[in-house]
């Protein structure tokens with residue numbers, strides 16, 4: 001029973017670092033130096049004011065020095081990181097695949113929030129992820145051949161969709177960032193994961209997109225970034241994909 005507790009605490013602190021990544025990577029700033037500052041008054045945040053979730057509660061969501069609101073996003077990312085850590089621990093046990101998939105999930109978490117904020121997916125995360133993945137997959141329950149096919153299929157299928165959509169409507173639906181992201185996901189999940197991720201992301205995108213478009217009243221122009229849906233779909237695949245696929249085919253008889 002000690003490991004879930006250790007992993008939760010560890011996940012919270014990693015989450016605190018992920019907040020720094022989400023904030024600084026799009027600005028091309030270093031994620032290790034300098035230490036955290038309040039973006040408003042630029043005062044350094046002391047260690048005891050930087051404890052994940054607890055400091056946010058203790059400071060009641062405000063900077064100690066200037067009283068500026070700290071976005072609820074910060075403790076939310078910390079909690080999501082801890083939740084992912086525990087969920088992957090339960091799924092894979094205390095093992096190398098657990099460590100690799102959890103770090104991969106952290107990368108997807110960072111990509112999700114950067115894409116929501118800026119509608120970009122930094123190449124360092126997607127292409128960097130492909131590079132790391134091509135080595136890390138050796139320790140994952142994914143055949144190397146499936147990972148390579150996943151890489152090509154992930155990129156190819158989205159390029160085909162983007163060109164097809166452009167051919168039919170004259171508009172660009174998705175960006176090159178999504179192509180590189182799905183290719184990166186393919187390395188870690190194999191081609192089976194690419195199909196599952198694309199299908200579930202499209203389904204979630206439609207379910208969220210219809211009310212979203214309706215609320216925005218700008219027509220289909222009000223594009224929602226697709227990266228977050230791809231990320232969530234990929235995480236669901238690695239955690240419960242085989243169960244869901246089995247259940248689905250069972251349902252079909």
Ligand SMILES: [Zn+2]
Nearest residue numbers: 038041063066
């Ligand atoms: Zn401040």
